[in-house]
Amino acid sequence: MYQEVCDNIENLVVxxxxxxxxxxxxxxxxxxxxxLPNHPILKNINLEVQExxxxxxxxxxxxxxxxxxxxxxxxxxxxxxxxVTGKILIExxxxxxxxxxxxxxxQKMGLLSQRPFPLPFSIYKNIAYGLKLKGVRDKNLxxxxxxxxxxxVGLWNEVKDRLNTPASSLSIGQQQRLCLARGLAVxxxxxxxxxxxxxxxxxxSKTIECLLKELKKHYTIILVTHVLRQAVRLADHxxxxxxxxxxxxxxxxxxxxxxxxxKLRNYLIxxx
Amino acid sequence: xNFSRVIYNKFLSSWMRIxxxxxILIPFAIGIALLLKSLPIIRSDSxxxxxxxxxxxxxxxxxxxRPYILSSVYVTLFSFLFAAPVxxxxxxxxxxxxxxxxxxLVYPVIDILAGIPSVIYGVWGVLVIVPFISGFVAPxxxxxxxxxxILAGGIVLAVMCIPYMLNMLLEVLKTVPTGLKEATLSxxxxxxxxxKHVVLRNCFSGVVSSFGLGITKAFxxxxxxxxxxxxxxxxxxxxxxxxxxxxxxxxxNYGEMLSIPLYDSALMFAAxxxxxxxxxxxxxxxxxxxxxxxx
Ligand SMILES: Nc1ncnc2c1ncn2[C@@H]1O[C@H](COP(=O)(O)OP(=O)(O)O)[C@@H](O)[C@H]1O
Ligand SMILES: [Mg+2]
Numbered sequence: 001m002y003q004e005v006c007d008n009i010e011n012l013v014v015x016x017x018x019x020x021x022x023x024x025x026x027x028x029x030x031x032x033x034x035x036l037p038n039h040p041i042l043k044n045i046n047l048e049v050q051e052x053x054x055x056x057x058x059x060x061x062x063x064x065x066x067x068x069x070x071x072x073x074x075x076x077x078x079x080x081x082x083x084v085t086g087k088i089l090i091e092x093x094x095x096x097x098x099x100x101x102x103x104x105x106x107q108k109m110g111l112l113s114q115r116p117f118p119l120p121f122s123i124y125k126n127i128a129y130g131l132k133l134k135g136v137r138d139k140n141l142x143x144x145x146x147x148x149x150x151x152x153v154g155l156w157n158e159v160k161d162r163l164n165t166p167a168s169s170l171s172i173g174q175q176q177r178l179c180l181a182r183g184l185a186v187x188x189x190x191x192x193x194x195x196x197x198x199x200x201x202x203x204x205s206k207t208i209e210c211l212l213k214e215l216k217k218h219y220t221i222i223l224v225t226h227v228l229r230q231a232v233r234l235a236d237h238x239x240x241x242x243x244x245x246x247x248x249x250x251x252x253x254x255x256x257x258x259x260x261x262x263k264l265r266n267y268l269i270x271x272x
Numbered sequence: 273x274n275f276s277r278v279i280y281n282k283f284l285s286s287w288m289r290i291x292x293x294x295x296i297l298i299p300f301a302i303g304i305a306l307l308l309k310s311l312p313i314i315r316s317d318s319x320x321x322x323x324x325x326x327x328x329x330x331x332x333x334x335x336x337x338r339p340y341i342l343s344s345v346y347v348t349l350f351s352f353l354f355a356a357p358v359x360x361x362x363x364x365x366x367x368x369x370x371x372x373x374x375x376x377l378v379y380p381v382i383d384i385l386a387g388i389p390s391v392i393y394g395v396w397g398v399l400v401i402v403p404f405i406s407g408f409v410a411p412x413x414x415x416x417x418x419x420x421x422i423l424a425g426g427i428v429l430a431v432m433c434i435p436y437m438l439n440m441l442l443e444v445l446k447t448v449p450t451g452l453k454e455a456t457l458s459x460x461x462x463x464x465x466x467x468k469h470v471v472l473r474n475c476f477s478g479v480v481s482s483f484g485l486g487i488t489k490a491f492x493x494x495x496x497x498x499x500x501x502x503x504x505x506x507x508x509x510x511x512x513x514x515x516x517x518x519x520x521x522x523x524x525n526y527g528e529m530l531s532i533p534l535y536d537s538a539l540m541f542a543a544x545x546x547x548x549x550x551x552x553x554x555x556x557x558x559x560x561x562x563x564x565x566x567x
Contacts, residue, residue, distance in 0.1 A: 075454050080371055103460040111458035117451045120474045129469070130459040179455065186460055 024051040026189060026220045027072070032086035034067055034076065034244075041067050043244045045086070049190070049237075054212060054221045056231045056252075059241035060267065065224040068241075069192045072222070073109045074102055091189065107134065110183025110191045110219075115199035116175035118167035119182075123159050126167045126178055130186040149181040153211055173204025180211065184219075191221045197230065209234060228268065232256065240264050303547065310541035313534050322541065328505050335538040337545060339505050343422070343515035344549075347497060348490045350426025350511060355433040355490075356483055363441035368467045382442075385435035394499030397428035402500055410512055418502065423511040425501035429490050437486040444478030445471065477560070484557025488550050494519035518546045 027049035034042040042064045049055045057065045070076045074095060076084050088095040090108060107130070119126050127146045136142055146163070150156040155177050159170070167178055176196060183191065193212065197205035212221055212234060225231055231238055232252060239249040242263050248255060259265045313322065313335060325336030366375055406419030448471045456466040472479065502514020503524060522542050530536050 070454075073458055075457060078450070078454065078457075103457075103462050106458050107460035109458065111455060113451050113455065115451070117449065117455040119452070119456065119470055133460045133465065182459065192458075 025049065026051045026091060028089040030087045032071060032088065034071055035083045036081055041244055045246055047239060047246065049220060049222060051220050052216055053236035054216050054223055054234050055237045055239060056235035057222065057224045057239050057241060058231050059226065061226060063241045064244045065241060066194055069194050069222065069224060072192060073106050073111060107186040108189045110188035112180055112183060112191065112193040112196040114195045116172060116179045118175050118178055121167060122164045123167050123178060124163040126182050127185050130182060134186060145185055149185050152184060153177040153181040155181060173200050173207065176200060176204065176208060189220060191215065191219050193221060193223045195224050195226065306540055306544040306547065310537050310544050313537040313541050316534060330532050330535050333534060337542060340516055340518045340521050340542065344491060344517040346422050347425040347429060347501060347515060347517050348487060350423060351429035351433055351490045352487055354427060354430035355437055355486060359434050359437040359441055363438055363445055364467060367442060367445040368463060368471065382435045382439055386439065390432065390493065390496040393428055393432050394496035397424055397496060397500035401427050413512065415512055417512045420500055420502035420514050421512050422501060422515040425497045425515065428496050428500050429493055432493060432496060433486050433490050436489055437482055440482035440485060441479060444475045444482055448474050480560050481557050484553065488553050491553065492519060492546065492550055494523050498523060518542055
């Protein structure tokens with residue numbers, strides 16, 4: 001089925017991006033530290049994320065991958081004990097210090113979490129909600145967008161006859177794609193995907209993987225995973241994390257063939 | 273499995289079954305007992321007359337329950353008007369906006385408030401609320417009042433209900449998964465929009481049922497209300513007049529004047545009425561909750 005989804009999406013690519021020679025840095029993290037009162041979670045993170053690439057954050061559970069993602073869209077502020085210092089620049093804008101309009105900032109990023117959390121609305125409203133927050137009132141425009149986003153994630157044909165049923169009635173794989181579509185509706189620059197396939201069956205996982213591959217033509221993607229094979233399949237750039245630190249990063253072929261550090265070598269051996 | 277363990281298991285499970293059966297049967301037993309005891313008065317007059325009539329003169333054999341029912345409803349309504357918004361707003365603030373330290377402070381306070389015996393709330397009502405109403409509230413409305421009023425009952429009852437409702441609301445609001453909030457925030461919603469559109473919607477049925485159970489508790493509460501509400505029989509929609517709720521009627525009179533024919537049966541009928549009303553309110557909110565969950 002996912003093949004079919006891929007084909008659908010191929011047709012949707014309207015304006016092929018003009019290839020630039022120089023890769024553009026969309027996100028730049030420097031000297032990021034995240035601390036709990038008694039122990040550090042992220043230590044001195046430095047990272048550049050390139051436009052229209054899939055940057056994979058790889059590492060064992062508990063090494064701080066989720067925390068890194070949440071620092072980027074400031075969901076860390078839900079946990080007041082967390083102390084976040086350093087600099088995160090998104091298209092030159094300072095995430096942590098500079099601007100104060102956090103909702104607007106968060107709309108630059110679409111979040112896809114470990115398991116889907118559909119909003120307690122209908123399928124239609126799930127996607128329309130982000131647009132309404134953006135101030136879009138035009139019904140036709142919303143309708144057009146809902147269809148476009150649902151097509152983008154290959155869900156349109158499956159749900160077009162029941163747009164007004166609760167989103168919770170979808171299967172979990174469909175819900176995850178709905179959550180992706182919902183995030184796309186606010187036209188984010190970056191997609192933050194936190195182990196988006198870990199709760200899904202193999203088929204749905206493949207569908208999501210395939211979608212991410214297609215979506216990188218239009219978006220920049222940061223993908224968290226602890227599945228080595230997924231990293232190999234999807235990554236343009238791999239960042240290996242271990243206990244709150246970035247140990248190694250680079251092109252996947254190079255990194256996986258010739259790991260420079262003992263830690264990555266062990267991780268690769270354990271992973272296979 | 274050896275023999276003694278099989279026996280032990282059988283023994284244990286049969287005891288569990290008996291305990292459960294007893295628990296399920298108790299409400300029926302109470303209901304049937306009350307019904308049997310109130311049969312004499314139901315036979316002597318129609319239920320419609322008993323509930324609808326306003327005349328209460330036991331020595332003449334006249335038993336009209338309407339003033340008591342209306343008093344109960346009225347006091348409950350007042351307490352709900354005070355308690356519901358306060359608990360609701362506090363619960364939202366505590367779960368969605370407050371820092372962790374405040375929540376840690378609030379839980380023990382709720383426990384203490386909920387654990388205070390109702391007689392103490394009653395004494396507090398007599399010492400503080402009643403003089404406050406006679407001294408400040410009544411003059412504002414250009415009337416005089418003893419202070420032992422429906423309003424006093426409503427306020428005392430509200431204070432008693434707040435910890436109870438607040439506790440339930442906090443439990444309900446805490447069931448909203450963090451991931452759902454994060455998802456909403458990440459779409460660009462503010463904290464308030466997230467609360468209003470998603471959090472409250474997600475636990476709507478729980479909020480409604482918390483209110484419903486709060487009402488049930490208020491309706492049945494006896495002692496504290498009895499101490500401040502005045503306990504005189506008349507129908508009045510002025511909250512600065514006294515009232516006489518059903519539970520107070522039963523508690524004040526049962527065991528006295530039982531030589532009057534049918535009196536004992538009338539009080540049992542009052543108890544049956546109280547139980548039925550509470551059951552109806554309860555079922556109504558359960559129905560609402562069911563609808564909310566399955567919409
Ligand atoms: N709110 C929090 N309170 C306490 N510990 C936290 C909190 N958030 C993260 N941590 C800790 O930070 C570490 C990294 O967590 P996380 O970012 O979820 O790792 P990963 O996503 O790589 O599995 C873990 O040890 C976790 O216990
Ligand atoms: Mg994680």
